[in-house]
Amino acid sequence: MIRIATMHDLEGVLRLYKELRPFDPKLEADFVKEKWADIINDSQTFIVVADINGQLASTCALSLNKSIANQARPFGIIEHVITLNKFRRQGLSKKTLEFAISLAWKSNCCKVMLLSGEQLQGAHSVYETVGFKSGIEKGFVIKP
Template identity: 30%
Template sequence: MAAADIIIRKAREADLPALIAMFAADPLGGHGDTSDPEAYADYALAFATIEASSNQTLFVAEREGDVVGTFQTMITTSLNARGSSAMIIEAVQTRADLRGQGIGARMIEFAIAEAKGRGVRLVQLTSNAIRTDAHRFYERLGFKPSHLGFKMALK
């Protein structure tokens, strides 16, 4: 099967179990994701928040009815750069057993096309510093490592 078999669509609440399983199986994520049923309400609340926002969209990559990847986009507008908007691509994840098949590239290309269609000035993303394979992947797609990011955990 090829990346051409991939359908990118908005996520539905019914996709949550597959998405949660993907994030929980990521050994490098370190975000505290879990498939524990007690955590489902947290994911459902986050889904509802994203769904209610006009500037955020959660997408899934689907192949033959199975969710095989996901990413989220956020549009932000700031006063600098003459009030232009940027798209942030977040939480890019391909199912571990299907990596290297073009699914991630298909998702990123879709996000870039969405940004262009919305007249966005630039697309940006962050990647965990230890994900060197992901860094090479993003650079192959045309992204440049141009900024240094900082985070502060509050929870």
Template identity: 35%
Template sequence: MAESILRIRRATGSDIPRLLDLYQHLIPGDDRPDDASASEAFARFLLYPGSAIFLGELHGVLVASCALAVVPNLTRGAKPFGIIENVVTHSDYRQHGYGRQILDAASGAAWSEGCYKVMLLTGSKEPATLNFYLRAGFEQSKTGFQKRRIPVRSEN
């Protein structure tokens, strides 16, 4: 597959069905919300100023995505921070730099919003996944904890 220029943009409501299809490459077999629930969740997400779901398209095919939530903050001079979640590249398009490009777009948007940092968590222990995040400019410098209602997904 020839390398091509990824077109990166912010998602709109009309992108939801294709985005939900792409998420199957993140969590295969994950419960897919109905259209009304997905649209409602997307609208609530956009209520947070600066937050966006970034999409990477190649010849009209949605190949990569991540979500950026910009969180107001009372430390660091009241500078917000960003949380990146749901990082996914379509399995047919991996190893071409598209995931890194989508993370760079989200990080750039966070900087434009005045965020002092962006952070993400991964449940993966796969060296390839961890090295991907390191190559994308993230450092493994904090210890993460979580409390879950939904069980952790298994490694694929």
């Protein structure tokens, strides 16, 4: 089942994020719960999950960003597209992305953007199957 994450999904989402970013330091439990509540209660942020018999198998995050450009329509950003290794090649990333994109269109977004590591060619193929195109705009990243 593809759905929006709830407060009860914290452990499953943390497990997914650990697969994506295995070297991130573990955060203190109360801090994580507070930040998770902020995310879940934010009307502009959606964590989409694929739930397979009670186990979260895949996720992506959609943020809606308000704007006064493009007729004051928001734009969406998708990040943290992850599928647990044992559930890969079952179309779950595609389904979570389609769900997130659908939410963006229902929210009147003028566009949806997604950044991906340059070397992740397999992931890029998935993104293209749901309609993302490279070469339209160029992404840039700065990190502290």
